[in-house]
Amino acid sequence: MLEIQGLTKRFGGLTAVRDVTTSFERGRINAIIGPNGAGKTTFFNLVSGSHRPTAGRIVFDGQDVTGLRPDQVARLGVARTFQSTHLFDQATVLDNLIVGHRLRTSSTFWDVIFNTQRLKEDERSCRAKAKEVLNFVGLSSVAHHRAADISQEERKRVAFALALATDPKIVLLDxxxxxxxxxxxxxxxxxxxKMVRSGLTVCLIEHKMDMIMSLADKIVVLDHGEMIAEGTPAQIRSDQRVIEAYLGADYAAA
Structure with a gap:
């Protein structure tokens, strides 16, 4: 589903991602791990269109998306979450999620001005999608709570739901x-x-190794912007370069 070819990103004299080539299969859980500063979030920013690559290609679902804007990439089916979950805290959880599906609607500024039938249909569609994804992530009970009043774990689930509201094919979880x-x-x-069972592909960045090792089908390891290993959890756990750069001998022995 996602092919990365020689991907590089430089910020002045700093190379955050260097010549990364890998691929992620459809319907799988893929993980990216590595030390702080390894280039993981920059990698997500490149795939989602937030940054333009210095070199290399990004091919999503057979289409070259290198250098496309974030909204263009999102319309093709790439959604993402961020390390920090920023919501409209004074709005309800449901109202926060209505925003996500706007990507799939067609009403314009003039529809708002004249309160057209198309606008009303789009609003109904967005509200229905918000309820659907809220139920999917198990938060229907807090739909009408202020976002400021929900727990950290519930905020994480809302972030998942917001990504799902865009009708993605792949979700990048930071x-x-x-x-x-x-x-x-x-x-x-x-x-x-559950997301993968429903037909999605997932790629996540995470530091909780027990979670990654039990969850991922494939793991990519970055260090100083370079890919130093990729493979199954068992292969990564026993890779000497990964042990030295990130996991540590104590974790590998466990």
Whole structure:
């Protein structure tokens, strides 16, 4: 589904991602791991269109998307979450999610001015999609709560739902379990599996190795912007370069 060919991103004299070539299969859970500063989030920014690559190609679902704007990439079916979940805190959870499906509507500024039938149909569609994805992530009970009043774990689930509201084919999750406890981490891992069972492809960045090793079909390891290994969890766990750069001997021995 996603092919990366020689991807490079330089910021002045700093090379954040260097000549990365890999691919992610449809309907799989893929993970990107590595130390802080390894280039993981920059990699997501390149794939989602937030940054333009210095060199290389990004091919999504058979189409070259290199250098497209974020909205263009999103319309093709790439959604993402961020390390920090920023919501409209004074709005309800449901109203936050209505925004996500606007990507798939066609009403314009003039439809708003004249309150057209197309606008009304788009609003109904967005509200229905918001309810659908909220139910999918298990948060229907907080639909009418202010976003400011929900827990950190619920905010993570809302971020998932916001991505799902765009009707994606692949979802990029940036540290989806950051700041939540072990029990909540297990719940989010099961939600990721549910997303894949529903037909999505998932790629995630995460530092919780127990979660990654039990969840991922494929792991890509970055260090100083370079890909130093890729493979199954078993292959990554025993890779000496990964042990030295990131996992540490104690984790590998465990």
């Amino acid at each position: 540290e989806p379990a950051g700041g939540v406890n072990p029990e909540e981490t297990l719940g989010l891992a099961e939600l990721i599996r």
